[in-house]
Amino acid sequence: MKPKIWLSSPHMSGEEQTYIKEAFETNWVAPLGPNVSGFESDLQHYLKQNKYVAALASGTSALHLSLILLGVTSGDEVICQSKTFSATANPIVYQGATPVFVDSEEDTWNMCPVQLEMALQDRLAKGKSVKAIIPVHLYGMPYKADEIHSIAKKYHIPVVEDSAESLGSHYKGQNCGTFGDYAILSFNGNKIITTSGGGAIVTNTESEKQKAVFLATQARDSAPHYQHSQIGYNYRMSNIVAGIGRGQMTILDSHVAKRRANHDQYKIGLQHIDNIAFLDEPKDHFSNRWLTTILVDSKETREGLRLALEAENIESRPLWKPMHQQPIFRKSPHYLNGVSDDLFDRGLCLPSGSNLTNKQLDRVISAINMYFAVC
Numbered sequence: 001m002k003p004k005i006w007l008s009s010p011h012m013s014g015e016e017q018t019y020i021k022e023a024f025e026t027n028w029v030a031p032l033g034p035n036v037s038g039f040e041s042d043l044q045h046y047l048k049q050n051k052y053v054a055a056l057a058s059g060t061s062a063l064h065l066s067l068i069l070l071g072v073t074s075g076d077e078v079i080c081q082s083k084t085f086s087a088t089a090n091p092i093v094y095q096g097a098t099p100v101f102v103d104s105e106e107d108t109w110n111m112c113p114v115q116l117e118m119a120l121q122d123r124l125a126k127g128k129s130v131k132a133i134i135p136v137h138l139y140g141m142p143y144k145a146d147e148i149h150s151i152a153k154k155y156h157i158p159v160v161e162d163s164a165e166s167l168g169s170h171y172k173g174q175n176c177g178t179f180g181d182y183a184i185l186s187f188n189g190n191k192i193i194t195t196s197g198g199g200a201i202v203t204n205t206e207s208e209k210q211k212a213v214f215l216a217t218q219a220r221d222s223a224p225h226y227q228h229s230q231i232g233y234n235y236r237m238s239n240i241v242a243g244i245g246r247g248q249m250t251i252l253d254s255h256v257a258k259r260r261a262n263h264d265q266y267k268i269g270l271q272h273i274d275n276i277a278f279l280d281e282p283k284d285h286f287s288n289r290w291l292t293t294i295l296v297d298s299k300e301t302r303e304g305l306r307l308a309l310e311a312e313n314i315e316s317r318p319l320w321k322p323m324h325q326q327p328i329f330r331k332s333p334h335y336l337n338g339v340s341d342d343l344f345d346r347g348l349c350l351p352s353g354s355n356l357t358n359k360q361l362d363r364v365i366s367a368i369n370m371y372f373a374v375c
Contacts (some may be wrong), residue, residue, distance in 0.1 A: 001313055002312060002313045002363075003240075003313065003321060004313050004314075004315070005139065005313065005314045005315060005356070005360050005363065005364060006319055006353060006372045007190065007291070007313050007315040007316065007350075007351050007352065007353070008190040008191075008290070008291060008351070008352050008353045009190070009353050010188075010189050010190075010196070010246075010280075011194075011251075011255060011353060011354045011355040011357060012247070013248060013250050013251040014247070015224065015247035015250050015251075016243060016244045016246075016247030017040075017247070018247065019035050019129060019242075019243030019244070019246045019247055019323055020148055020240060020243040021374060022034075022035075022243070023035055023239050023240050023243050024218075024229060024240075024335070026148050028239040029238070029239065029240060030238065030239055031217070031236040031237065031238045032236070033239030033242070034239070035239045035240070035242035035243040035245075035246055036055050036236075036237055036238075036239050036242040037152060037245050038242070038246055039055050039214075039237075039242040039243075039245040039249070040053045040054065040055050040200070040229070042245075042246060042249045043055075043185070043249070045201075046175070046249065046252070047175050047177050047178050047195045047202065048175060048178070048200075049174065049175070049178040049320070051177075051183075051202075051203065051204065052202070052203045052204070052205065052206050052208065052209040053177055053185075053200050053201070053202050053203075053209070054200060054201050054203070054209050054212045054213050054216065055198065055199075055200050055236070055242055056131060056199050056200055056201060056212075056216055056235045056237055056375075057086065057197065057198060057199065057216075057234070057235045057236065057237060058087075058186065058188070058197060058198060058199040058235075059085045059162075059164040059170070059184050059185060059186030059187075059188070059199035060091060060199070061199060061216070061233065061235040062091065062163075062184035062185070062186075062199045062200055062201040063087070063088065063091040063160065063162065063276050064094055064095075064233070064235075065186050065201055065212045065215055065216060065233070065235065065254040066091075066096050066132075066160045066182035066184060066201060067091055067092065067094075067131075067132060067160065068095065068215060069134070069157055069182065069208060069211060069212065069215075069245070070131055070132050070160070070181070070182070071131065072092070072095045072097050072131045072132060073095055073096060073097065074095070074096030074097065075097070075129065075153070076095070076097040076098070076129045076130070076131040077097060077098045077099075077123055077128050077129060077130045077131065077333075078092045078097050078098070078099055078100065078130070078131055078133070078134060079100050079102055079116065079119055079120065079123075079132070079133040079134065079157075079199065080092060080099045080100065080101055080133075080134045080323065081101075081102060081104070081110060081111040081134060081135050081136045081138075081143075081162070082101035082102060082103055082104070082108060082322040082323045082325075082334060082336070082340050083103070083104045083110070083136070083138060083319075083320055083322050083323075083326045083339075083340040083343060083344075084136045084138065084162065084320055084322070085164075085320055086323065086326065086328075087164070088134055088136055088162050088164075089101075089134075089323050089329065092134075093362070098332065098333070098336070099238075099323070099329060099332050100119055100123060100130070100332065100333045100335070101322070101323050101324045101329070101332055101333070101334040101335070101336075102115045102116050102119050102334075102335050103115045103322075103334075103335060103336045103337045103338070103339055103340050104138075104339040104340045104343065105144070105337075105339060106244060106339055107144070107282050108138070108141045108142065108143055108144060108277060108279075108282060108285065109138050109141065109339070109340075110135060110136060110138050110141065110142075110144065111133075111135040111136070111141070111143055111144075111146055112338075112339070113147035113148055113151055113339060115335045115336070115337055116133070116148065116151055116335075117151050118335055119335040120151070120155050120157070121200065122335070124155070125296050130155075130157055131157070131158075132157065132158050132160050133152050133157055133158070133159050133160070133161065133325070134159075134160045134161075134162055135148050135159065135161065135177045135253065136162040136164075136168055137161075137162070137163055137165060137166030138165065138194070138320075139165055139279075139289075139291045139293055139349075140165050140166045140168070140169045140225075140259075140277060140287045140289055140290035140291070141166075141169070141281070141285060141287040142166065142169050142170065142171035142176050142285050142286070142287065142290040143171075144181050144221070145172075145174075146172075149179060152193055153162045158180075158181035158182070159179070159180040159181055159182075160181065160182045160183070160184070161176070161177065161179050161180030161183035161184070161202075161307050162183075162184055163176045163177035163183050163184060163185055163202075163349070164184060164186035164188075164191070164192035164199070164291045165186070165191070165192075165291075166287075166288060166290070167191070167192050167193065167252065167254055167288065168192055168253065168255070168256035168288035169285075169287050169288045169347075170284055170286045171284060171285055172284045175255035177202050178202065180202075181204065182201060182202065182203060182204075182249070183202035184199060184200065184201055184202070185196075185200040185202065186199045186200055186243060187199060187248075188274070191250035191290070192252065192255055192256065192259070192290050192354075193245070193249065193251075193252050193255060193353065194239045194244070194248060195237070195242065195244045195245040195248070196241060196244060197241070198237050198241050198242075198245065200235075200237075213236070213278070214232070215230075215232050215233055215235070216232075216233055216234075216235035216236045217232065217235075217236050218232035218233065218234060219231060219232025219233075220232065221299070228276065231238045233240060236295060241243070254347035254354070255354040256288045256289075258354040258356075259288060259289040259290060259292075259352055259353075259354055260287075260288070260289045262289065262352050262353075262354075262356060262361060263278070263289040263292045263352070265358075265361050265365070266278070266292050266294075266350060266361070266364075266365065269361075269362075269365035269368075269369075270294075270365060270369070273368075273369070273372050275296055275301070275372075276294050276295070276296060276322075276372075277295045277369075278293070278294060278295075279293055279295075283303055290352065291349045291350070292349070292350045292352045293319060293347055293348065293349050293350070294347070294348055294350060295343070295346045295347050296346050296348065297346065297350075298345070298346060299345040299346060301346075301375070302318065302345065302346055302347065302348050303318075303338065304371070304375060305348060305368065305371050305372075306318065306348060308367065308371040309367055309368070309371075312363070312367045314351060314363070314364055314367060315351060316348050316349060316350055316351065317348070317349045318347060318348060318349070319343050319344055319347030319348070319349065320342060321344055322340040322341060324336065324340075324343055325341070325344070336351055350364060351364055
């Protein structure tokens with residue numbers, strides 16, 4: 001069997017071991033330490049905009065804490081992009097709130113401003129308590145930040161910016177992860193940089209960061225004994241894991257450049273196939289191209305291509321199944337225009353890792369060309 005080509009595998013810089021070794025040598029094997037504070041500082045410096053970062057166990061935990069800090073609770077509603085991974089929506093339910101799903105627009109595949117305003121007008125007219133909006137920079141493509149945040153401001157509703165897939169992307173020169181009242185990052189094994197597992201919450205003030213850290217460390221009160229006046233969580237990143245993150249920050253920009261080069265190579269290698277389309281960058285949008293995605297002419301073609309690649313030991317994957325199609329969320333309110341359903345039917349993610357070789361990329365392109373030559 002041919003060697004496996006993965007969709008998006010971890011890509012180490014070689015510097016990670018330096019930070020990990022130091023943690024062991026100094027016995028900082030704990031959910032605090034110089035690597036944690038150093039990683040947070042590295043991220044703050046990278047993001048700019050005077051943001052504050054707390055390193056956490058996952059992007060999901062960052063979303064959960066964001067909703068807690070916004071006071072989301074049972075009986076509330078949270079507007080959520082439907083075209084996303086379930087981790088965007090799950091924390092809403094953790095809080096006993098109701099997710100309200102909003103469809104995508106065709107330019108970026110992210111939350112549609114028109115559908116968002118329709119949803120807000122309808123929910124508020126029904127007397128619902130809408131506490132937050134969660135748009136997503138899908139596959140690294142920035143959402144329409146001007147329109148989304150203008151609507152949020154108009155209705156006085158805070159935004160939790162899901163930047164799990166978009167570190168290194170920017171909109172009008174401003175880094176993704178810096179637009180929301182809160183933002184979240186993910187360092188899962190398949191992301192643009194990884195700590196194996198991990199994430200971060202991005203806040204506007206130091207006091208908000210400290211509130212997040214307090215909740216992430218079991219909400220322990222200031223006392224010589226263990227005392228707790230509210231529910232806390234075991235959500236803090238360890239010093240070992242943060243050491244991996246520090247090493248990864250040294251090659252973040254080169255990872256972005258390589259993934260963008262992958263995308264360009266796919267476009268060149270597949271440009272002659274009429275029924276393959278790519279998502280182009282709208283004006284003022286810069287995508288890290290976390291995953292290269294294509295659209296074909298039908299669900300049958302998409303699935304046929306996926307299976308053909310699988311037969312060549314090449315991993316590919318349909319675009320995210322919309323949340324309003326998920327069995328667990330089938331009863332949730334939703335505001336749709338058909339875009340995310342069509343994207344799910346016709347869309348496929350191609351191998352996009354920053355460690356892909358030209359030979360591997362050529363192999364994927366050749367397999368796709370072969371499929372369309374015979375189908």
